[in-house]
Amino acid sequence: MDMSxxxxxxxxxxxxxxxxxxxxxxAARERARKAKNHDFAKTRNTMTRESVKRTKLTPYPxxxxxxxxxxxxxxxxxxxxxxxxxxxxxxxxx
Numbered sequence: 456m457d458m459s460x461x462x463x464x465x466x467x468x469x470x471x472x473x474x475x476x477x478x479x480x481x482a483a484r485e486r487a488r489k490a491k492n493h494d495f496a497k498t499r500n501t502m503t504r505e506s507v508k509r510t511k512l513t514p515y516p517x518x519x520x521x522x523x524x525x526x527x528x529x530x531x532x533x534x535x536x537x538x539x540x541x542x543x544x545x546x547x548x549x
Contacts, residue, residue, distance in 0.1 A: 480520060483527040495523065
């Protein structure tokens with residue numbers, strides 16, 4: 456099951472919403488790269504390493520997207536199914 460970052464608009468398909476989410480995230484990464492020398496690959500590696508260290512679980516890519524959305528100051532809504540890792544949000548770096 457694909458749990459995508461929600462940027463849903465009425466009348467759009469799931470894949471259109473996923474693509475829009477990716478565009479928004481990439482634009483925010485680029486702004487952060489320019490303003491703060493943000494390295495998203497390093498950030499995602501750190502979040503993954505900490506998750507495995509603290510929970511013994513590897514986060515899904517979309518979980519990392521949600522965490523990165525929050526770290527970059529973007530609004531994000533995630534509708535997650537059972538077993539998708541609700542507790543994971545507690546291990547993201549501050």
